[in-house]
Amino acid sequence: MPETPSTLVAAADATSELLYAAGSLLALLVGVVATAAGLVAGAGGDLVPGAILLVVGVAFLLLGAATTRRGRRRIARRHGPTAFGRRPTVESRIVRPEESFDGRCVRCGASVESGAVRRYREETLVAGVPLYTHETGENAYCLDCALDEFGVRDDTTDTDADALDALAERESETTEATQ
């Protein structure tokens, strides 16, 4: 049965998601307790143990935040470690007919059943990691316009399926190039 492997994969994904969630919750808890203990110790005059607890606490808080689902998505979108400050980023993804996408092509106005979506973000980066998103916008392209926009129209894009594959290939190249 074709369902069996995908059910197993889904179960494994769900399990790892759960472990991640439990792990980041634990790290956040340890972080809060250690940070609070550090502040209390520091206020009570125990400066060195207070400072050590504070550093450990903040480290656990960062670890906890980085391993949440949102944190991992942001880390996956990170730029080079020297990137700081506000800057625009562009991401594109392929729209396949199965996803029943609801949107219109920004170039020709046709409804987009398959094609591509470009997402613009204006983000503040700290050491390459996007910490704050100022604004986002999305442009959808029908398959025909996406081929022009992404410059992948050639002899291998005769059928819609081939065209989507060519777009997907181009997309992975540009994603790698911007990292």
Ligand SMILES: [Zn+2]
């Ligand atoms: Zn179009």
